[in-house]
Amino acid sequence: MSAHAHSEDGHSNDGHDFAHPMSVQTLLLVFFALTFLTIVTVAQSNFDFGAFEVAVVMLIATIKAILVMAFFMHLIADKPFNAIIFIGSFVFVGLFVIFTLGDSMMTSGSFEPEVDLMAPAVAEPMEVRVDGAP
Amino acid sequence: MSTIEASSEVAHDDHGHDHDHLPFLAHHFDTPEQQFDSGKLGIWLFLVTEVLFFSGMFCAYAIFRALRPEVFEGCSQFLNTKLGAINTGVLLFSSLTMAWAVRCSQLEQHKGLVGTLAATLSCAMIFLGVKAIEYSHKWGMGLLPAGLFFYDPNNPHPADQPNYLIYICLPFAIALVGVVVWLVISVISDNAFQVAVAKPLTVVCLSFFVGVGLGMVLESGGEQHVDAHADPDGLAIEPELETLERENAAATALSGAMVPVDEAVLKRLSTDVTNSGVLSSLNAFEQQNLTAGSSVVMNEDEILGGITTTEVNVMTPRTAGVFFSIYYCMTGIHAIHILGGIAVLVWLLVRAVRQDFNRQYFGPVDYVGLYWHLVDLIWIYLFPLLYLIR
Structure with a gap:
């Protein structure tokens, strides 16, 4: 491959090959690992982990995400700067979610739309009817 | 990406003047x-x-x-x-x-x-x-x-x-x-x-x-x-709901205003429709309506269907x-x-x-x-x- 690269690079000022193709074996292994983890995450939903359920689910999803990022997205062979930028975004996502969640826990009661708060007005005529019955 | 393509087109046009240039390489890149x-x-x-x-x-x-x-x-x-x-x-x-x-x-x-x-x-x-x-x-x-x-x-x-x-x-x-x-x-x-x-x-x-x-x-x-x-x-009705509905059909027909009622009361009513004791049960119902009607009962349409939810309905x-x-x-x-x-x-x-x-x-x-x-x-x-x- 490098010999081939050399012969074609002769006319350009680029001396080396910058493509790093992933081997088919790696790709298939990662795919099967991801499929296996999907089965695991579906299977775990049949067991009751109580309060840890969200943690278990997020852990499995994060392992899958790391596999995708490292191999499918080539971060393992990529320039570290790209990985820093991308992983850095998750730091800000974490800050965003934690602060907003914390704020909502401390201040807000419920954000539910008041679509059926109209109901007492509907119930009133019925009350009159029941009153009039006996 | 479109920029790259557009500039590669430009590179194409200039190909005659610039033999060193690759057709896909934009001019602003070395x-x-x-x-x-x-x-x-x-x-x-x-x-x-x-x-x-x-x-x-x-x-x-x-x-x-x-x-x-x-x-x-x-x-x-x-x-x-x-x-x-x-x-x-x-x-x-x-x-x-x-x-x-x-x-x-x-x-x-x-x-x-x-x-x-x-x-x-x-x-x-x-x-x-x-x-x-x-x-x-x-x-x-x-x-x-x-x-x-x-x-x-x-x-x-x-x-x-x-x-x-x-x-x-x-x-x-x-x-x-x-x-x-x-x-x-x-x-x-x-x-x-x-x-x-x-x-x-x-x-x-x-x-x-x-x-x-x-x-x-x-x-x-x-x-x-x-x-x-x-x-x-x-007309799909979930099986358990269907039986429940059959059970409280009698009660539904008799009492004017329906509320979520106790299953045991309902069963008794449906079996004893001809029984005179049903009257007192109905009276109890009416009483229940009076107390429940003001606060709990909200949507008549939902009640007509005969919901008998015991837990919080989400x-x-x-x-x-x-x-x-x-x-x-x-x-x-x-x-x-x-x-x-x-x-x-x-x-x-x-x-x-x-x-x-x-x-x-x-x-x-x-x-x-x-x-x-x-x-x-x-x-x-x-x-x-x-x-x-x-």
Whole structure:
């Protein structure tokens, strides 16, 4: 491959090959690992982990995400700067979610739309009817 | 990416003057590697904005789930885990073929590149086909965002609903017919390039209907909606509810204003209709109405159906609507990203048939691949968070 690269690079000022193709074996292994983890995450939903359920689910999803990022997205062979930028975004996502969640826990009661708060007005005529019955 | 293409066109024009220049290398870059790295940094920055964009929705999810965990548990039962799992598998496989496509473009395997791109596109279409089944099924049941939500447990499949599936399938059917017509025309006019593009695209358009078929099979066999397609009249009543209703039919007929009543009282009433003791029971009912009517009873229509919920009912427009708002927002925007990915992948497919990519110029395939993996990444989190809540 490098010999081939050399012969074609002769006319350009680029001396080396910058493509790093992933081997088919790696790709298939990662795919099967991801499929296996999907089965695991579906299977775990049949067991009751109580309060840890969200943690278990997020852990499995994060392992899958790391596999995708490292191999499918080539971060393992990529320039570290790209990985820093991308992983850095998750730091800000974490800050965003934690602060907003914390704020909502401390201040807000419920954000539910008041679509059926109209109901007492509907119930009133019925009350009159029941009153009039006996 | 369009900039790169536009500038590569410019490079083409100047080719006569500048023999040292590669046709795909834009003038403002020194080397193909510099061009590739710049583009890659750009796409990573774009992916960061995408992550932050989706984080807003994940944040909304976290807040509402923290406030009302029982609503999420109850409503999640309406999402078909089988369909979600199949879609996860399909999307993971499309990620594999996309990563493989990047490899093919780096190794200048032009046929392999066309094949893997077509496979990725087909998987995307299957995903959308399954999604169409999921959405149309829920719309028909009235499981809609807050404000539009009208699901009624006693009549989960109203007969007067339009066939949403046809409306969703229509654009894809038109696309399929268009591509087939194009294929026929290009075969007749003997345009080898257009035939090479239209052939995989025909398979891609057909894949949508494969997805619809797959979704139908899984949905009808799904454990949550056993009665989903058995009754076109929309008279489906869950078995236990049906017996309950028969039991309290007598009470319903006699008492004018209905309230959720004790099951034991109901049973007694239904067996002792001719008994004179029923009168005192009815009086008790009336008394109960007077006390309950002012505060508990809110919606007469719901009560007429004879709901006898003993636990907190989360399937009200007020609470369940919020869950389905979040569900449609997250999965819908994800589906829009899939549609966007399909558009760019078709562009890649055309260029792959044209053999535009080589060892030094595979950037566009790599960038689209990164975007596609991000869409997959988001689904990896969406699936367990929405479908797998106990």
